[in-house]
Every structure is written in structure tokens, then in C-alpha cells.
Amino acid sequence: MLAGDLYIADDPDLAAASKRAILLAHRYGEVYATDPDAARPILEELIGSIAPDAHIRPPLYVDYGAHITIGPGTFANYGLTALDVAPITIGADVQIGPNVQLLTPTHPVDPDMRRAKLEAAEPIVIGDNVWLGGGVIVLAGVTIGENSVIGAGAVVTRDIPAGVVAVGNPAKVIRHI
Numbered sequence: 275m276l277a278g279d280l281y282i283a284d285d286p287d288l289a290a291a292s293k294r295a296i297l298l299a300h301r302y303g304e305v306y307a308t309d310p311d312a313a314r315p316i317l318e319e320l321i322g323s324i325a326p327d328a329h330i331r332p333p334l335y336v337d338y339g340a341h342i343t344i345g346p347g348t349f350a351n352y353g354l355t356a357l358d359v360a361p362i363t364i365g366a367d368v369q370i371g372p373n374v375q376l377l378t379p380t381h382p383v384d385p386d387m388r389r390a391k392l393e394a395a396e397p398i399v400i401g402d403n404v405w406l407g408g409g410v411i412v413l414a415g416v417t418i419g420e421n422s423v424i425g426a427g428a429v430v431t432r433d434i435p436a437g438v439v440a441v442g443n444p445a446k447v448i449r450h451i
């Protein structure tokens with residue numbers, strides 16, 4: 275699953291891990307509403323690796339949480355969806371706008387394979403000091419280079435180099451910084 279091979283998502287261990295993640299993410303949001311400090315251990319239990327000063331505003335939606343790494347100084351605004359069937363690596367000092375989606379899973383385009391419930395997933399890497407504007411969607415297998423800015427609403431289908439501004443659907447580089 276983590277290696278990008280096709281698989282059928284009916285494994286009971288995966289279902290249990292997903293249920294655990296749903297419960298922890300829900301609890302994180304509930305506790306955060308009245309006491310963000312008390313909510314912190316719940317976030318640390320949910321996320322595979324998160325720097326002590328990284329901050330995520332709930333609601334947060336993940337598949338498993340365990341395959342997510344978040345570096346120091348990173349901030350994610352409300353409504354991050356991080357589907358971590360494959361690893362999601364978020365660097366240091368990353369700014370994530372509201373309702374961003376990081377989508378590592380894919381389904382086959384072939385209709386028969388899709389009906390057979392085959393799935394796959396590819397890792398996503400967000401480099402240091404990247405800013406993802408509100409509503410950005412990053413697709414499976416994409417790497418965004420450090421210091422780059424992705425404009426609000428962009429759909430990132432291909433790798434983005436370091437030090438650029440990219441906007442639109444599909445996201446295209448409009449200038450170097």
C-alpha cells in the first residue's frame with residue numbers, strides 16, 4: 275500500500291487504523307475548542323511525527339495519520355484533509371491555508387479495475403517554507419519545492435519546482451520568486 279502498488283482496501287487492520295484516526299481527529303477538534311493545550315497530546319498520538327511547535331487548527335481529516343510527518347514552524351488552517359495512504363511529508367515553516375487537500379490515494383482509470391475496488395497511492399512532499407493557499411488540492415505523487423507559493427484554489431497535478439508562484443487548474447508556474 276505504502277509502496278504505490280495496486281491493492282484492495284478491505285483489510286481489517288486498515289479498517290481499524292482508519293477508525294482509530296477518525297476517533298482521534300474528532301476528539302482533537304472537540305478538546306481544542308475549549309483547551310488547545312489539552313488537545314495537543316491527542317494530535318501527537320494521531321500524527322506519525324509532528325514538531326513541537328507545528329500547529330494544526332481543527333477540523334482535521336486523515337486516513338491513518340501515522341504516515342504524516344510535519345516539520346517545525348508549520349501551520350495548517352481549518353479543514354486540512356490529508357489522506358495518508360502513502361506518506362505525506364510536510365516540511366518546516368509551511369503555511370497551509372483553509373480547506374487544503376493532500377490526496378495520496380488514486381483509483382484506476384480503467385473501469386473494470388476500478389469496479390474491482392483496486393486502489394493505489396503515491397507519496398506527497400511539501401518542501402520547507404511553502405505556502406499553500408486556501409482550497410489547494412495536491413494530487414498523488416506530487417512534490418512541491420521549497421519556498422514556492424501555490425495560489426488559492428489551485429489543483430497541483432505535477433511537481434512544482436522550488437522558488438516559484440504557481441496558480442490555477444492544473445497549477446502552472448506564473449513567476450519565479
Ligand SMILES: CC(=O)SCCNC(=O)CCNC(=O)[C@H](O)C(C)(C)COP(=O)(O)OP(=O)(O)OC[C@H]1O[C@@H](n2cnc3c(N)ncnc32)[C@H](O)[C@@H]1OP(=O)(O)O
Nearest residue numbers: 351369370371372407408423424425426427439441442448
Ligand atoms: C496559512 C493561511 O491560512 S493562508 C490564508 C488564505 N489565503 C490565501 O489562500 C491567499 C492565497 N493567495 C493567492 O492565491 C495570491 O493570489 C497569490 C499569493 C498567488 C498572489 O501571488 P502574486 O505572485 O503576488 O500574483 P499576482 O497577485 O501578481 O497575480 C498574478 C496573476 O495571477 C493571477 N492569480 C493570482 N492568484 C491566483 C489564484 N489563486 N488563482 C488563479 N489565478 C491567480 C492574477 O489574477 C494575476 O493574473 P493577471 O496577470 O492575468 O492579472
